[in-house]
Amino acid sequence: MRKLKFIAGVALLAVALLYTTLPGLDAEAIQSPDATVYVPVRVFDSKNVPITNLKQEHFQLMEENKDQKVTFFSAPGEPMTLGVVLGLSASGPVKTAGGKDRVSVDILNAVERVREANGSGPANLDQLPLDSDGMYSLVAKNITALAQNGSRRKALVVVSDGMIPSGARSDAMQLPKNLIETARLAPFPVYFLFTVTSLPEPALTEGSSYAVGYSMDQIATATGGQTLVGQIENNLGATATGLRDKLKGQYILGFTSTNAVKDGKWRKLAVKVTPPDTQTKVKVDAKARYFVAKAD
Helix, strand or coil, rough: HHHHHHHHHHHHHHHHHHCCCCCCCCHHCCCCCCCCCCEEEEEEEECCCCCCCHHHHHEEEEEEEEECCCEEEEECCCCCCCEEECCCCCCCCCCCCCCHHHHHHHHHHHHHHHHHHHHHCCCCECCCCCCCCCCHHHHHHHHHHHHHHCCCCEEEEEEECCCCCCCEEEEHCCCCHHHHHHCCCCCEEEEEEEEEEECCCCCCCCEEEEEEEHHHHHHHCCCCCEEEEEEECCCHHHHHHHHHHHHHHHEEECCCCCCCCEEEEEEEEEEEEECCCCCCCCCCEEEEEHHHHHCC
């Protein structure tokens, strides 16, 4: 009996220690090498139909209400570099790796739909083993790899049930602060596709069984991305399709700020569109801010 208690105690200690050394990011490795800021933009007409035929001269970009010169322009439909990370917990709806049940198939179909946004064949997929504790490390690895990729039109999508591994205790989970804070410097957005079994979706809170999802939501917000919720065997496929179309339908504007001060602060962005005469009323959905690293 003593031996069993000792083994159980060691197992719990191992789970607790698992999250005491959390992966981080190297700020220099993920920043744009030429200080260019990239701003994803979508434009819609009065009926919410995407407008995809605009030119660079139709856009005006401002930082803190000061005009900035657009030095890079990419139109919707141009090839992009997309990374996709898939990580699921055995505490979630998928219980067996490699299963062909309807839940597993629906999630995998959603992943394939997102990968279609790449434009030149399916996007790279980096999948964790079921119930792995390596989600933060894998996301950090993919952010770094994508940041160092020469493409300037890119994004990362994380598909997950947001749950901690089945053997982990929620009170042992730590927030990967370095990963979240440094991700603010990534020159591309991270999107979190949160797969759920029912709606309304569970709350993503720190220190809960959905702590992984909470961290992914924080990373998405920090990078100018978004968390999207898809219900398995309901609207997950439609949500994945919407994300695919959103990525394919974005304009990407690039600029180098006229404010060269490295102050470690957020800066507000605004994009105005002056469309051709045939399209008089438009709605603009653009990245609202970006973070500037503080000088050493």
